[in-house]
Amino acid sequence: MSRPRRSRAPIYITLGGLLLLLVGWKSTPQLTTKSTIAAKLHLSPTEPSPYLPPSLHHEAESPLLAPETTDDNRTTPMDLHKTNPSFHLLIPASQKNPQLCKTLLSSFVLAYPPPTLINYGKKFEEDNWDKGSHAGKIRGVYNYLNHKDKIADEDLVLIVDGYDVWFQLPPIIMIKRYHAMINEANDRLRRRYGTEVRRKQGEEGPTEMVPRYSQAVVFGADKLCWPNPPSDPACAAVPYSSLPKDVYGPSTDYDPDSFNNRPRYLNSGTIMGPAKELRAIYEVAVKKVEEENRGRIGDQFVFAEMFGEQEYQREMQRQSTRGTGGRWYEWISNALGGDDSPFSANRTIKNMTAIPGRLYEFGIGLDYESRMFQTMTHSDKDLEFFAHNDSAVVPYVLEKHPNLRGNPFAMPFDIQMAHGPLWFSSPGNDSLDPKDGILLPQSDQLDNLPEHLDWYDVPLATNLYAATIPSLLHVNGDKSLLDTWWPSMWYHPYSRALLRRFIRSTQTRKAAQAAAAGGQTWWDKRGGRGGVWTDNAEWMSWNDVCKKTEEAVFGDGKGAWGWEEGGRKVTNFFETVIVEDEEE
Secondary structure, three states: OOOOOOOOHHHHHHHHHHHHHHHHHHOOOOOOOHHHHHHOOOOOOOOOOOOOOHHHOOOOOOHHHOOOOOOOOOOOOOOOOOOOOOEEEEEEOOOOOHHHHHHHHHHHHOOOOOOEEEOOOOOOOOOOOOOOHHHHHHHHHHHHHOOOOOOOOOOEEEEEOOOOEEEOOOHHHHHHHHHHHHHHHHHHHHHHHOEEEEEOOOOOOOEEEEEOOOOOEEEEEEOOOOOOOOOOHHHHOOOOOOOOOOOOOOOOOOOOOOOOOOOOEEEEEEEEEEHHHHHHHHHHHHHHHHOOOOOOOOHHHHHHHHHHHHHHHHHHHHHHOOOHHHHHHHHHHHHOOOOOOHHHOOOOOOOOOOOOOOOOOOOEEEEOOOOOEEEOOOOHHHEEEEEOOOOOHHHHHHHHOOOOOOOOOOOOHHHHOOOOOOHHHOOOOOOOOHHHOOOOOOOOOOOOOOOOOOHHHOEEEEEOOOOEOOOEEEOOOOOOHHHHOHHHOOOHHHHHHHHHHHHHOOOOHHHHHHHHHOOOOOOOOOOOOOEEEEOOOOEEEHHHHHOOOHHHHOOOOOOOOOOOOOOOOEEOOOOOEEEOOOOO
């Protein structure tokens, strides 16, 4: 009696699945050849860059980017009320020095909001390696965020280190990139972790299907995990970078010195997000430092630990809810080297025990592609400064960086569509009218600027491997770059003239109404040009903070600020002395 013939269908299905996985794994994008890159260089000024996210190929304005008012009544109103979100720039800095002044100058000439210095003038006297200043930075920012009369829940807040950050692109580009990155991140989170049913209004409200996790806050991404231990979730449980797996060639992610590793670790020196979400993050950070008696650790350790805990809990939840098919698929992917779970790496991860009632979900994500924040630790060799209209630089760059797979020479569309670089120091209102608040006299020797300058004309720090031009540079690696790279910033040759122009620009009703409306040129209704606010609501002029830093900041040999052609006493709209009438 013959036995029934066993069906071979399951075998064929299994083999077919293995073949598909193998094909998908092997079909990674190939390294772009030099000829391919060269062929892509001639983009028209209006052609969208292929490396720009699709969400930025249109000009949809957020409430933070409301159009400017045209009313030019010459009285500064005191009854204007801001009805849409503000944009705030917070800079933790306890004392003045030339590096802080470089950060401030870069924010002024690009028309960022008037910076608020956190902890300015505060003395830290603890016996820690940093005298407690890094832990104090957490408390200082948290206290300021809790002034809800100054910062509303929906306001957007940018927090940057005070002594090693330089802005490169204007705030309108920073904000649009933030919104685009948040949308992309939330789409990835929905696809990876799925959705869940939640009630809209408490226990009795209707239900809705929502993503299980979401992101609202962006931190910088670093190639090194420090100072947390290697087995800590901050180092071992965080996601891989969204950059291509071969972005640095065959050694990508296998470089023991980390230069050819993709950035995937949190860096706390650059942060951006809504005030409400940032308050929640800083509240937990303060508790970690103060309630757990860990005052010796700083903000870098704490925020990296929080990100690691968030990602550890997310991945544990994902793996615990996989079905049989999902577990089988991941096992095969891991065997073929295609699994993107950090748990699949042969690394020891310190077990993390979740404490009931404790918050582990913070909505934190990283800027893996350096669109907003270029973190510099072991990444300085990824960058080159060059003007994007200079074809002579192409062979030099390709020779120096043979593993390039993208086209770093294409000007991103959002930069193409922005006003020219000199516009932001005085956005359409460079004024000679005494009613505009400050009387820096025009000078043929000090105020010379090019008649026309385009973004294609100026040298921009470009991340060749991510094919991005970052909005700011965080020079947190080799500190010698703080001096050697500063003259390469596009505004450095014009820095004194740009600062004079910025301070001279209008402070009348037009500016105040733009501030109240959330316009592009006045983000903060407190006002102020060419100076800073402290977290104690004190206004400080450029000279108050940056006197005697001229050579380090301007490097033009023209002398002390305001004394280039002889001194005279000058006051601003707030009756604060900007230039003394005798040099000290």
